[in-house]
Amino acid sequence: AQSVTQLDSHVSVSEGTPVLLRCNYSSSYSPSLFWYVQHPNKGLQLLLKYTSAATLVKGINGFEAEFKKSETSFHLTKPSAHMSDAAEYFCVHEDSSYKLIFGSGTRLLVRP
Amino acid sequence: ETGVTQSPTHLIKTRGQQVTLRCSSQSGHNTVSWYQQALGQGPQFIFQYYREEENGRGNFPPRFSGLQFPNYSSELNVNALELDDSALYLCASSWAQGPNEQFFGPGTRLTVL
Numbered sequence: 054a055q056s057v058t059q060l061d062s063h064v065s066v067s068e069g070t071p072v073l074l075r076c077n078y079s080s081s082y083s084p085s086l087f088w089y090v091q092h093p094n095k096g097l098q099l100l101l102k103y104t105s106a107a108t109l110v111k112g113i114n115g116f117e118a119e120f121k122k123s124e125t126s127f128h129l130t131k132p133s134a135h136m137s138d139a140a141e142y143f144c145v146h147e148d149s150s151y152k153l154i155f156g157s158g159t160r161l162l163v164r165p
Numbered sequence: 166e167t168g169v170t171q172s173p174t175h176l177i178k179t180r181g182q183q184v185t186l187r188c189s190s191q192s193g194h195n196t197v198s199w200y201q202q203a204l205g206q207g208p209q210f211i212f213q214y215y216r217e218e219e220n221g222r223g224n225f226p227p228r229f230s231g232l233q234f235p236n237y238s239s240e241l242n243v244n245a246l247e248l249d250d251s252a253l254y255l256c257a258s259s260w261a262q263g264p265n266e267q268f269f270g271p272g273t274r275l276t277v278l
Contacts (some may be wrong), residue, residue, distance in 0.1 A: 064220065064263070089269075095271040096169065097208070143207050150221050153257075153267065155207030 057058045057127075057146045060158035067164045072116075072131040074159045076144030079125065086127045088118055091158075092140045098160040100142075105129060114138070139163045169258050169270035177276045178246050186241040186273045188256030194268070195246040196220075196261060197239040199231060202272070214239055215261070243275075251277045 064124040078084055088100040101112025104140060108120045118129045144156040170189045178184050178213040190197050196215045200208035212224035214233035237258070243250055253274050257267035 094271065096271045097257075098269075099266055102266070152210045152213065152221055152223070153200075153208075154210070155200075157207050158205075 055084065055146050055148045055154055058087075058142045059142075059144050059154040059155060059159050061159050062157065063160045065162040065164060066134045068136055069133050072129070072134045072138065072161065074129040074144075074161065076127045076129065076140050076156060077125050078127055078144075078146055080146065086118075086120065087145040087147065088112065088116070088127075088129050089141065089143045089145055089155075090140050100129070103147065126130070128151070130157070134161075134163045136163050136165065166238070169256060169268050171254075171256050171270040171273050173273060175276075176273070177278065179278050180246055180248060182246050183242065183244045184275060185273070186243075186254050188239045188241070188254075188258075188270060190237045190256075191268050193272060194258035194260050195237050196259045197233055197237065198257045198259070198267060199229040199239070199241050200257065201225070202255055203249075204252070208255055211241070222273045246277045248277050251275060273276030 056079045058077045083105050086103045089097045091097050100116050101110045103110045103120045111117045116131045132153045141158045143158050198213040199211040202208040205268045209227050212222040213220045217233045230242045233239045253272040255272045256270045259265045259267045
């Protein structure tokens with residue numbers, strides 16, 4: 054069965070420092086993987102998606118993620134955190150019937 | 166271009182009641198998916214509708230049902246509400262089936278007392 058595991062429930066960084074949100078996936082085929090962000094009282098917004106093209110995927114707001122098949126990972130990074138990045142982030146796997154399977158989420162806290 | 170909208174924003178019901186949640190898909194989208202997000206968890210897929218037909222269902226009991234209308238808007242109905250049904254219900258629309266981006270609405274917060 055396809056699944057995603059987000060390794061940290063909370064990540065706290067200082068403004069201006071790098072962000073790393075970790076995600077491992079399990080899939081029996083070449084997966085489609087996404088990162089979504091959820092700000093309080095707002096809908097989920099797509100940050101980026103991997104669909105078997107380039108392994109390094111660039112998204113919005115300076116985020117990027119690297120697909121590593123050997124490690125079954127799809128970690129999300131950003132070189133420099135901004136206060137507005139504080140939110141809940143979800144790693145998402147799309148199954149063979151195009152249903153989205155969400156991880157449990159990582160809450161990113163950004164300290165001033 | 167109008168995004169995905171959901172109504173109502175918040176809803177309070179008592180155990181055993183029935184509830185209907187509504188979703189208007191983004192212009193041009195013909196596929197609607199519904200998700201349940203319990204507090205502190207990631208969203209879980211309930212079901213998807215494509216051209217007014219159910220097209221895939223997650224691990225939810227039959228008291229969760231839905232409809233899609235000719236204009237591609239959708240309803241989620243939940244009968245015999247239970248306390249554990251308290252959650253944020255999210256609707257997402259997309260164009261056709263397949264690996265197309267799903268656009269999410271802001272959700273309906275349902276509280277069951």
